[in-house]
Amino acid sequence: MIRIRHTLALGLALLGGAAGAQAQAVLNVYSARHYQTDEAMYANFTKQTGIKINRLDGKEEELVERIKNEGASSPADVLITVDAARLEIADKAGLFQPIQSKLLDARIPASLRTPNWLAFSTRARLIVYKKNAVNADWVQSYEDLANPRLKAQVCVRSGSHPYNLSLGAAMIAHDGEAKTEAWAKGLVANFARAPKGGDTDQLKAVAAGECGVAISNSYYLARLMRSTKPEDQDVVSKLGVVWPNQKSWGTHINVSGAGVVKTAPNRDAAVRFLEYLASDEAQAYFADGNNEWPVVKSAQVKNPALDALGPFKPDTLPIGQLATNTVQAQKVFDRAGWR
Template sequence: MPKTVKALLTACALAAAAGAVSAQEQVVNLYSARHYSTDEALYSGFTKATGIKINRVDADDAGILARLKAEGSASPADVILLVDAARLYKGEVDGLFQPIKSKVLNEAIPAQLRSVPTTDGGVSWFGLSTRARVIVYNKVKVQKADVDTYEELGDAKNKGKLCIRSGSHPYNLSLFGAVMEHVGEQKTEAWLKGVVANLARAPKGGDTDQIKAVAAGECDIAVTNTYYLARLMRTTKAEDVAMVNKVGVVFPNQDTWGTHVNISGGAVARHAKNSANAVKFLEYLASAEAQNYFANGNNEWPTAKGVSIENPALKAMTGGTSFKSETIPISAVGANTTKVQQMLDKVGFQ
C-alpha cells in the first residue's frame, strides 16, 4: 500500500477513534515528521507522567501540511511536530495552527526560536530542539581557516571542492534564508552563484552522503546538520570510525553572526479537539527530561534554557565548550525561503 494512502487511512482511523473516546479517557492525536526511534521514550514518558495516551500519524513535513489542509475542520490532529523552520512558518501562514498562550513554554524557549507573537500574545509554534548546520572538511587537503565561514563556501579559493545536497531541500533553504537575513538579497544571490561555481559534483544525496563523499575524496568540503555527524561519531562500526577520523568539523562564523541553527518544533493544530492536552504535550517536550532525550537520544541541541548536554559526540564537536549560534528570529528565516528559492532557480542551483 502506498505510504500516502496508508498515512491517510491512519489519519481517518484517528478521527474515528477520537469520536469514540469515552469521556474518561484522555488522548492527544499527534501528526509527526520526526522519524526517530529514540522519540518513543518521549511519548511513553509523557503518557506515564500525565496519563494522556498518544495516537500518532507519521509523515514528512510537506505531507503533514498538505493533510491538514485537506482535512480542514474534520482533522483529528491536535499537535504537530515538524523538523524545519520554513515548514513551521508555512503552516503558520497557511492558518493551520492555533496560537497558544503558555507561561511554561514562553519561559523555557528563547524568543528567537518561536513564532512572532500575535497582538494578544499567542504563539503559533515553538522550537523544541536545534541542529547546527556545520561545515566538514578533509583534514589533509583543507585548512580549517579556509572554511570557517559560510561566505567561504562561495569563495573562488574553494572552486571544485564542495559537496552539498539539493539547494531546495528545507535544511539548505533555511541556511540560505539565514544568510539572506544577515547580508541582504543582493549579496546572497552573488554568494549562491559562487557556491554553484565551487561544486565538485551536482547536488545529490542526504547529509550523511556528503560526509562520506569528503572522507572518500570525492570532494574536500561539505555541509551537514550536526546530528548526522554525531550519529557517525557514536557508532562502533569500523568503516564509520575510519570515515570520521578523516574529516574535521567547523562551526562557521564564530567571529561574526554565529552558526546557523534550524529547529524541530511543535504547534497546536487549528482544529484540535484536545487542545489542552496538546499544550501539555508541548510543555512536556520543553521539560528537562524531554530535552535530555533530544540531546542524548537523537544528537540534537536542546532549546530550553538551563539544560546541560551530556552527549559525548556533541561535546567532542565543540571541544567541550558551547558554540556561538545566530540569534536572528527563526521565523524571519522561514519568511525568506520563498525569495531564496527564486534565487536558486536564477543561479541554476539544483
Template sequence: EKNLFSPVQSDILEKRIPDHLRHPEGLWFGLSKRARIIIYTKADGRPEKLETYDDLADPSHKGDICMRSSSNIYNISLLASIIEHEGKEAAENWAKGVVANFARPAQGNDTANIEAVGAGECRISLVNTYYVGRMLGSENADTRAAAEKVGLIFPNQDGRGTHVNISGAGVLKHAPNRENAIRFIEFLTSDWAQLAFTEQNHEYTAVPGVSETSPVPGTDGFREDEINASALGVNQAEAVRIFDRAGWQ
C-alpha cells in the first residue's frame, strides 16, 4: 500500500507458491505459514460447542477465554479474514461476543497464554501453531510440560478452514540487485529452505508437499482457509476500529 514493492514475474515462484499465498500482482510471496488455532485446558476436557472461530463468541464460554492484545498482528489478521468472509457487522458482533467471554483483560503473548491455559487460569485461548511446536520441542522440561497440558483445535474444518498467517518477501522498487533478490526468494521456496522453516521454527511450508512431518508434534494435516492473504492487509484498518469499539484492548 505504500508503493514500495515492484512486481516480480517468476515461473519458479508461480509454480511453487499457491495462489492464495502470494500477491495477485506479484508484489510479495508467502514463504512459511502458521495456523491460528484454539487451545483448551486438557485436564478439563474439550469444551462443548468449540469447533469454529464463531464459537468463541458463544455465551457458554463466558469467563473462559484468555487472549493477547488486539494490537497484535495475528489477531488483527484473523479479524480481517472474518470481515472478508462474513462482513463488518458479523465481525463486530464476533469481537464483542469474545470480549464478553474474557476471563481477564487481554494480555501476554501466545506463549504466556499457552501457559495460562495449561495452568487452568483460563480454559480457552487462540495461539499460533509454531508457539506450541517450539514449546513441545524445547529442551526445557517445564516448557514442554506446559505445552503438553493444552489440547489443540484447528477451527472451521467443516467450513472455510483454519486461518493461517504467513511470512513472506518481495523486492523493493529500488533494490540494487534485483535479479539476485528474485533468485534469493526463489531459493527460499526450495525444498531445503522450506524444510528449514519447519525444522528450525516449527512453521508449515508454503510449498505444498515438501514435508510429510507436522511441525507441531501430535497433529496431522489440516484444511486451511484459502482466502488470498492480500485481503488481510486491505481489511486491517477496519479490524483495528472494530476491536476498539468492542473494548478488546
C-alpha cells in the first residue's frame, strides 16, 4: 500500500489577513525506505533549507509503476529505494536523469554511483552460524556454503529476492556463470528447509537449531544486537558471524540509493536533497539509526553493534556492474532450483 506523508517543514508566515503568500519550495520524494529513524533526517533537511518534503511511501515495484503511469505529469522528484537491482530496474525503465553535482562526485566513491543514481549507505551480506554446531572454518566464503558437509544445514530466503540476486550477480562477476550455477545447485542441495521468510527469520532459525548456517544482511543482525528484548539477546548469544571471502574478493555489499526522476518538477531541490544525503550529518543517521554503513569516509559512526562486528574487506565491484548481472543471476538460480 502506498502512503503519503508530509514531513514537518517550516511554516509560511501569514501576515495579518494577507490574501496570499509566496509559495514555499517543495520536494516530492517517492520512498521505499520504511525506517522511523529517517524521519529526523527529512525534518533536518527542511530545517536547514526551508524546502518542504512531501513523501509518498510504498513498495519498490508500486512506486516504479506509479512513476511510469504518471508519465510526464509525475510530481515525483526523487526515488529512493534499497538494492542496486531495484535502482537499475528504475533506470532501465527510463525513470532517472543524469545527476550533475561536483559535491556528490567528490563525496560518493566512484564504485558506489552511476551516471543516473547513487548509493548513500551500504549493508553487507553476512554468513551466520550456530555456535557449537558448525565450525567457523567451514564457512569462510559464500562458496563454502555449497560444500556437501553442510547438507541439511543451510537456511536462506528466496532466490528471487533482490538481496540474493545481487549476491548472485556479484558471484557471476567474480567466479563466472558456470561456477555460480554449480554453487547455487550445491547450495540448494544443502538446504535445511525450503526458503521462506526474511533475514531475521533465518537468524532465528539458526539460533533455534533448525539449521546450522544462514545468509543475512548485516543490519538485521545489528538490529537484534541492539535490541533490549531478552529473546533477541538470546538469539544473538547463539550466533557466530563470519565476514565472507576475506581472502578473495571481499564481502558482498549492497546499498540504499536514490536518483532524480527524469520529469522532476523541482530538479534543483532534488539535487540539493541528494547532496544533503551525502552530508556527514545525514550519513550518521544511516549508521546510527538503521545500522548501515555510510558511504562518505569522513562520516563518523557511533553504533555499538557495527563496532562489535568489526572491520572487514568489502567487495569493490562497481555497483552498476552488480546491477546489470541480476537478470542473469535469476536465470542461474531458476536452473538450480533456488525458488
